[in-house]
Amino acid sequence: MQEQELIPHLFRTEYRKIISVLCKLFGIEHIEIAEDIVSNTFLLAAETWGLKGLPQNPTAWLYTVSKNKAKDVLKHNAVFTQKIVPELTRTETTTPEVEIDLSSKNINDSQLQMMFAICHPCISKEAQVGLSLNILCGFGSDEIADAFISNRETIYKRLIRAKEKLKTEKVRIELPDSDEINNRLEAVLTTLYLLFSEGYYSTSQNTLLRKDLCIEAMRLNLLLVENEQTSSPAANALLSLMCFHSSRFDARINKNGDLVLYEDQDENLWNKELIKKGEDYLNCASSGTKLSKYHLEAAIAFWHTQKEDSAEKWESILQLYNRLLQLEYSPIAALNRTYALSKANGKEEAILEAEKLQLNDNHLYHSLLGNLYKDFDNKKAMDHLKVALTLAKTNQDKQIINRSIEQLINQS
Numbered sequence: 001m002q003e004q005e006l007i008p009h010l011f012r013t014e015y016r017k018i019i020s021v022l023c024k025l026f027g028i029e030h031i032e033i034a035e036d037i038v039s040n041t042f043l044l045a046a047e048t049w050g051l052k053g054l055p056q057n058p059t060a061w062l063y064t065v066s067k068n069k070a071k072d073v074l075k076h077n078a079v080f081t082q083k084i085v086p087e088l089t090r091t092e093t094t095t096p097e098v099e100i101d102l103s104s105k106n107i108n109d110s111q112l113q114m115m116f117a118i119c120h121p122c123i124s125k126e127a128q129v130g131l132s133l134n135i136l137c138g139f140g141s142d143e144i145a146d147a148f149i150s151n152r153e154t155i156y157k158r159l160i161r162a163k164e165k166l167k168t169e170k171v172r173i174e175l176p177d178s179d180e181i182n183n184r185l186e187a188v189l190t191t192l193y194l195l196f197s198e199g200y201y202s203t204s205q206n207t208l209l210r211k212d213l214c215i216e217a218m219r220l221n222l223l224l225v226e227n228e229q230t231s232s233p234a235a236n237a238l239l240s241l242m243c244f245h246s247s248r249f250d251a252r253i254n255k256n257g258d259l260v261l262y263e264d265q266d267e268n269l270w271n272k273e274l275i276k277k278g279e280d281y282l283n284c285a286s287s288g289t290k291l292s293k294y295h296l297e298a299a300i301a302f303w304h305t306q307k308e309d310s311a312e313k314w315e316s317i318l319q320l321y322n323r324l325l326q327l328e329y330s331p332i333a334a335l336n337r338t339y340a341l342s343k344a345n346g347k348e349e350a351i352l353e354a355e356k357l358q359l360n361d362n363h364l365y366h367s368l369l370g371n372l373y374k375d376f377d378n379k380k381a382m383d384h385l386k387v388a389l390t391l392a393k394t395n396q397d398k399q400i401i402n403r404s405i406e407q408l409i410n411q412s
Contacts, residue, residue, distance in 0.1 A: 006054065019034055021107060045058075117174075233286070236282070338368065354368060
C-alpha cells in the first residue's frame, strides 16, 4: 500500500485506538489535548514518511510517536502537575515515569469504557451517535455531515456542545458498576443501532461511507459481546441483526451502483459466513427472560436470509412484526409488516391495512401501495408511484420508482 493510501487507512483504524487510551489517561475534561496529540502524530507521519519513506512498522511508529508526545505534554502541562502526579505520587517521593499502555487489551478496554462515557444520558441521542462516529470511529465533521445529510457547521457545533456537557457533568471514562451498565446499555445499543441503520439505510450518496458505518457499528458491538460485564442477550441479538443484514450487502447494489430490491437479489452473492455468525449470535441471545426489539428484528432478518418464498417464511415474518409493533411501534415497522401481510395473505388485505397508516409524506408508503395496486388497479398504482417519485430524496430511490413506473407503462 502506497503512503498516500496508507495514512488515511491507518487514520481510520488506529486513530480511534490511540484517542481512546489518551482520553482515558487525560480525562474527558482534557479531550482536546488527546485529539491534538493524535492529529499531530498523523500530521508528522504525512510529512516524515513523504520525505524519508515508510517505516518498517508504520503502526508501531504511530504508537511510539503518540506515546512520546503524550509524555511531553504530561511533563510540561498543568494536567500533569494538577491531576496525574497526585494520583501517582501518593506513595512516592519522586516524580514517576508515566507509562502509556497501548496494548491490545488496554485499547479494547479503553474503547469500551469510552463508549459508555459517550452514551451518558446527559447528552442527546444525536450527540451520542455523532461523538461515537467522531471519537470511536475516527470520522471528521465533514464525513459525519455527509452521513446524516447535514452541514459541517451544525455537526461541529453539536460535537462541541456534547463534549462540553460531558466535561460539565464530570463524566468518568470507566465502566460503570453493574447496575449502571444495565441502565446505560440501552443507550449504547440504541447508538449502535442508529449508527448501523444510517449505514444500511443511508440517504447519503457516499456508498463507501455507508458500508464503513456498518462495519464500525459491528466492531463496537463486538467489543460489547466479548466483555463479560457488557455482554447481554440484547447486545448479542443486535450483533446478530447486523450480521444478517450485512450478509446481503454485496447483493443490494449492482455493478452500476443501483439498489437491487430483495426479491431480485442474487443469493450467490450473500455472505454465508456472516449468516452463520448471525445464527450463532442469535442463539447466544436466547438466554434470559427479556425480549428486546433486537431479538425480533434479528429473527425477521434471519428469515430474509432464506431465499425460498414459502408460506412458512412470510407467516413467521408477519407474526414477528406483530410482536415487534406491540413491543415498540414505529411507522416503518408497520409499513414493513404490510409487505409481509401481502406475501402471507394477499394484496387485497394488505392494501386495506396499508391505507390505514396514512403515511402520506413517506415515499416508501406510496411506493409500496403502488406495487400493491399493480395488476389490481393500475391507475391507482401509477398515482401512488408518481407521488412516491416526488417525495423520494436519493437517486437510488428515484431509479427504483422509475423502474416500477416503466414496468407499469409497458404492461398497459
